[in-house]
Amino acid sequence: xxxxxxxxxxxxxxxxxxxxxxxxxxxxxxxxxxxxxxxxxxxxxxxxxxxxxxxxxxxxxxxxxxxxxxxxxxxxxxxxxxxxxxxxxxxxxxxxxxxxxxxxxxxxxxxxx
Amino acid sequence: xxxxxxxxxxxxxxxxxxxxxxxxxxxxxxxxxxxxxxxxxxxxxxxxxxxxxxxxxxxxxxxxxxxxxxxxxxxxxxxxxxxxxxxxxxxxxxxxxxxxxxxxxxxxxxxxxx
Numbered sequence: 001x002x003x004x005x006x007x008x009x010x011x012x013x014x015x016x017x018x019x020x021x022x023x024x025x026x027x028x029x030x031x032x033x034x035x036x037x038x039x040x041x042x043x044x045x046x047x048x049x050x051x052x053x054x055x056x057x058x059x060x061x062x063x064x065x066x067x068x069x070x071x072x073x074x075x076x077x078x079x080x081x082x083x084x085x086x087x088x089x090x091x092x093x094x095x096x097x098x099x100x101x102x103x104x105x106x107x108x109x110x111x112x113x
Numbered sequence: 114x115x116x117x118x119x120x121x122x123x124x125x126x127x128x129x130x131x132x133x134x135x136x137x138x139x140x141x142x143x144x145x146x147x148x149x150x151x152x153x154x155x156x157x158x159x160x161x162x163x164x165x166x167x168x169x170x171x172x173x174x175x176x177x178x179x180x181x182x183x184x185x186x187x188x189x190x191x192x193x194x195x196x197x198x199x200x201x202x203x204x205x206x207x208x209x210x211x212x213x214x215x216x217x218x219x220x221x222x223x224x225x226x227x
Contacts, residue, residue: 032213043117043204043218044156051213089156095212098161098169100146105155 003027004092006104014112019077021107023090026071030092034101035064035075038087047088048075051095080111115139119205119219126195127227134190134222136205145188146206146216147180149173156204162188192224200226 005024013019021035031052036044050057050064050073057064063076077084090104118137126132138145147159160170162180179191188207192199202223206216 034215036218041220043119043220046215046217049213049215091156098163099144099208099212099214099216100158100161100169100171101148101156101206101216102158103156 003030004090004102004104006088006090006107008107009105010108010110012110012112013080015082016079019075019080019084019109019111021075021077021088021090021109023073023075023104024071025073025092027092027094027102028071029094030102032093032095032099033064033066033073034091034093035062036089036091037084038089038106044089077109080109082111082113085109085111117205117207117217117219119203119222121222122220123223123225125225125227128197129194132192132195132224134192134203134205134224136188136190136219137186138188138205138207139217140186141209142207142217143210144168144208144216145180145182146208147190148204148206148218149201150204150221151198151201159190159203195224195226197226200224 034049035047038044048062066073087106091101093099145162150156160174161168177193202221204221205219208214208216
């Protein structure tokens with residue numbers, strides 16, 4: 001099941017710079033997209049979401065961009081901080097029905113001081 | 114901030130035994146979910162529950178699995194006869210009613226089948 005893909009298993013970024021995490025999807029029925037952050041031994045923590053009627057959503061240091069024609073979304077974190085080091089999951093759902101989430105494989109982000 | 118709580122944090126069980134994983138969703142949430150993550154793999158949807166019944170289930174959620182909301186606060190996942198391949202992290206999630214609401218996850222139960 002490759003409906004949601006995060007092609008970069010890991011990313012290393014200097015503190016203070018921009019982190020960009022990418023995600024691709026294949027299912028045209030998806031209309032709601034989310035990013036979660038996960039620390040070891042904890043559950044996924046919701047970060048930010050975007051519906052398919054928008055192409056950008058911003059919350060503090062986090063911005064999510066959605067390109068529907070390319071079926072691509074990205075998460076920008078600026079400026080990156082050491083506490084941002086975690087695994088980031090992209091997830092998607094169809095708003096109708098049970099709204100189950102389909103997750104990507106995750107990208108491990110490391111912020112270097 | 115309200116949170117989803119799961120117990121136990123780690124469960125070790127002999128193959129063939131029954132196991133019950135427990136979750137207390139956020140109190141005003143109406144949709145409940147179970148997901149699992151086998152080591153090194155993606156987080157996978159198991160089942161969703163709304164209005165005291167299953168609204169959707171995945172192929173993984175076979176007859177060995179069941180869910181229940183026995184009272185107003187708990188949401189449980191039962192595996193009737195565990196197999197080695199059931200070893201995974203099991204996450205409970207809940208969300209408010211309405212389109213486009215994020216799911217909030219508990220910290221998971223690590224299930225180890227021996």
